[in-house]
Amino acid sequence: MAVQSSVDWATIPNAADFVKWPKNRGLASLFFFSSILYVGQFLNGYDGTITGGLQALPDWHTDLGNPDANRIGLMNAAAYIVGICMGPINAYVVDRFGRKWPIRWFTLTMMLGTIVGVIAGVKQGNTGYALFVASRAIIGSGIPPFLMTAQIMMQEIAHPRFRPQLAALWDANWVFGSTIGSLITFGTSYLNNSWSWRIPYLLQLVPAVYMLIAVQFVPETPRYLIANGREGEAHEFFIKYHGNGNVEDELVAFEWEEMKATIALEEASKRYSWRQVLKIPGNKHRLGLAALMTFMPQLNGSNIITMYYSVVLAQCGIKGAAQTTGIGTGLNLWSFILQLAAMGASNGVYAKSGQTNKAAGIASVAMVWIYSIPNNFSQPLFYSYPAELLNYSLRGKGMAVWNTVNQAWGAYGSYVNSIALDTIGWKYYLVFVPILSVQWVLAYFFMVETKGFTLEEIAIAFEGTGAAVSKVDQRLARENEVAQEGKDDEKGPEGAVSVAVMEA
Numbered sequence: 001m002a003v004q005s006s007v008d009w010a011t012i013p014n015a016a017d018f019v020k021w022p023k024n025r026g027l028a029s030l031f032f033f034s035s036i037l038y039v040g041q042f043l044n045g046y047d048g049t050i051t052g053g054l055q056a057l058p059d060w061h062t063d064l065g066n067p068d069a070n071r072i073g074l075m076n077a078a079a080y081i082v083g084i085c086m087g088p089i090n091a092y093v094v095d096r097f098g099r100k101w102p103i104r105w106f107t108l109t110m111m112l113g114t115i116v117g118v119i120a121g122v123k124q125g126n127t128g129y130a131l132f133v134a135s136r137a138i139i140g141s142g143i144p145p146f147l148m149t150a151q152i153m154m155q156e157i158a159h160p161r162f163r164p165q166l167a168a169l170w171d172a173n174w175v176f177g178s179t180i181g182s183l184i185t186f187g188t189s190y191l192n193n194s195w196s197w198r199i200p201y202l203l204q205l206v207p208a209v210y211m212l213i214a215v216q217f218v219p220e221t222p223r224y225l226i227a228n229g230r231e232g233e234a235h236e237f238f239i240k241y242h243g244n245g246n247v248e249d250e251l252v253a254f255e256w257e258e259m260k261a262t263i264a265l266e267e268a269s270k271r272y273s274w275r276q277v278l279k280i281p282g283n284k285h286r287l288g289l290a291a292l293m294t295f296m297p298q299l300n301g302s303n304i305i306t307m308y309y310s311v312v313l314a315q316c317g318i319k320g321a322a323q324t325t326g327i328g329t330g331l332n333l334w335s336f337i338l339q340l341a342a343m344g345a346s347n348g349v350y351a352k353s354g355q356t357n358k359a360a361g362i363a364s365v366a367m368v369w370i371y372s373i374p375n376n377f378s379q380p381l382f383y384s385y386p387a388e389l390l391n392y393s394l395r396g397k398g399m400a401v402w403n404t405v406n407q408a409w410g411a412y413g414s415y416v417n418s419i420a421l422d423t424i425g426w427k428y429y430l431v432f433v434p435i436l437s438v439q440w441v442l443a444y445f446f447m448v449e450t451k452g453f454t455l456e457e458i459a460i461a462f463e464g465t466g467a468a469v470s471k472v473d474q475r476l477a478r479e480n481e482v483a484q485e486g487k488d489d490e491k492g493p494e495g496a497v498s499v500a501v502m503e504a
Contacts, residue, residue: 009160009454014251015244016161026244030159034166036214037150038173040106043207044143045177047110050200051076051136053185060197063121064128073418075133079140080411087403090145091396095227098220099153102145107212109142114204121194144407148399151387156221159242160255160454167384226263234260255454262391262456274397282462283394289447290386290398294406296439297382298413300432388450391459 021027054060055072067075090102117135121128151170158166184203188196225234238256243249277283390398420428448461 009251009254009457010452012251012254013249014161014242015246015249016159016242019244024244026241027159027162030157030162030241033157033218034154036211036218037103037154038169039207039211039214040103040146040150041170041173042177042180043110043204043211044146045174046181046207047139047143047177047204048174049178049181050185053182053200054197057185057189057197059192059194063194063197064132065121067129069418069422071129073415075129075136076414076418077411078133078137079143080407080414082137082140083144083407084404084411086141086144087148087400087407090148090403091400093145094149094152094399095224095396099149099156099224100215100218100220102149103153103215103218104212106142106146107208107215109138110208111205111212113137113139113142114201114208118198118202144403147406148403151384152395152399153218153221155384155387155455156223157219157237157241160251163455164451167388170384171382223259223263226260231260258454258456262459277394277397282459285446285448285462286389286391286394287398287401289389290402291405292439292442292446293382293386294402294409296443298406298409299435300439385447385450388455388458389448389462391456 016024016027021031061067093101113135116138117132120131120135154166154170155163181200184200185197188199190196191199219237220230220233222234222237225231225237235256238252239245239247239249242255243252246252278287386399386402387395417428420431450458450461453461
C-alpha cells in the first residue's frame with residue numbers, strides 16, 4: 001500500500017481557488033517565468049532539429065568539405081562529449097550561486113556557438129568542418145546546464161496546483177522549436193547557395209538574446225533562498241506568487257512551514273560525501289531512476305529520426321533537399337512515434353527489392369510518423385521526473401548524475417548511429433526492439449508514482465514515514481488538531497455542534 005502524506009494539502013484553501021488566472025497576478029507572473037524557461041526548451045528543440053535538417057542541404061555538405069558518416073557522427077557527438085563535463089560543475093554553481101547563472105551561460109554559449117557555426121566554410125579551405133564542430137561543442141557546453149537547472153527551477157517555483165501541468169508542457173516546447181526549425185529549413189532549402197543553411201542556424205540568436213534579457217526578471221527559487229539563509233525573501237515569494245499577495249493564505253502558510261522545516265532537516269545531508277549520500281534510504285533508488293530517465297530517451301531510437309532523418313529517407317529513395325526537409329517539417333508537425341520493428345521491416349523490403357519497391361519507401365515515411373506517437377507522449381516525463389523525485393539535499397548531485405549519464409548515452413548514440421546507418425542500414429532499427437523491451441520492464445518495476453504529493457512530500461514515496469517531510473507533516477497535522485480543539489473549546493459544546501452542522 002502506498003504511503004500518503006499526513007496532510008491533504010490539495011484541500012487547503014488558496015488564492016488560486018478564488019481568483020483565477022489571468023486576474024490572479026501571482027499566477028500570471030509564475031506562468032511568465034515558466035514561459036522564459038520554455039523558450040530555452042524551444043531553442044533546444046530548434047537547434048537539435050536543424051542540425052539534422054542541414055544534412056539534407058547540398059551547400060552545407062559543400063561548405064563543410066563533404067564530411068563522411070564517421071565525421072558527421074563525431075560532429076553530432078561533440079556537443080554531448082563536452083556536456084559530460086558540465087554536470088559536476090553545474091551542481092556546484094546552482095547550489096552556490098543560484099539557479100539563474102546556468103541559464104545565462106546557456107544563452108551566451110548559444111550565441112557564441114551560433115556565430116562560430118555560421119562563419120564555417122566562408123573561406124575556402126579545410127576550416128569549415130572544424131569550425132562547425134567547434135560550434136557544436138560550444139553549444140553543447142551550455143545545453144546540459146540549462147536542462148539541469150531549468151527542470152529544477154520549474155519544479156521549485158511552480159504553484160503546487162499547477163506543477164503537473166507545467167511539467168507536462170515542458171517537452172511540447174521542444175517539439176514546437178523543432179517544428180519551427182523544420183519549417184524554416186524547408187523554406188530555405190529552395191535557396192541554391194550557402195544561405196540555405198546559414199539562415200536557419202543564424203536565427204538561433206533571436207530566442208537566445210531574448211532569454212538572456214528575460215531571465216533577469218525571474219526570481220530565485222524559494223528553496224534556494226531558504227537553504228542560503230534568505231528566509232524573508234523566500235517567504236515573500238510564496239506570499240506574492242502562490243498567495244496572490246495574501247499574507248494569511250492558508251496554503252502559503254502550509255507550504256512555508258513544510259518547506260522550511262524539511263530543508264532544515266535535510267540540510268545536514270547536503271554536505272555529505274557521495275558515500276554518505278548513498279547510505280541514506282531511498283537515495284540509490286532515486287539516482288537509479290534519474291539514470292533510467294536518460295537511458296530511455298537516448299536509446300529508444302528517436303535520435304535516429306531527430307539527427308539522421310535525411311539519411312533514413314535517403315535509404316528509402318527520398319533524396320531531394322526540398323522533399324526531405326518538407327517531410328521533416330511534416331514529421332515535426334505530426335510530432336509523435338511508431339514501432340521500430342515495423343519501420344525496419346518496411347525499409348528492409350525496399351532494400352531487398354533492389355531499390356525498386358516505391359511502396360515500401362513510402363511505407364517507411366509513414367512508419368517514421370507513426371513511431372513518434374508514444375515517444376512524444378512520454379517525453380515530458382523524462383525531463384520532469386528526475387527533478388521531481390530528487391529531494392532538495394540531493395537535487396544538485398542527482399541532476400549531475402542525470403546529466404553525466406544523459407550526455408554519455410547521447411555521445412554514444414550520436415556517433416554510433418551515423419556509422420551504423422551507413423554500414424547496416426535498416427537492420428540497425430531492429431537493435432532497439434530488445435532495448436525498448438528492457439526499458440519497459442525497468443519502468444514497470446522500479447518507477448515510483450509521484451501524483452498527489454507536494455514537491456517535498458515525494459520523499460514519502462521513497463522513504464515512507466521515515467522521510468524528513470513525513471515527520472514535518474505529522475507535526476503540522478498535530479498542531480492543526482490542537483488548534484482546532486482549542487477553537488472548539490472556546491465555542492463550547494453548542495458552538496461546536498452548530499459549526500459542524502454548517503460545515504456539513
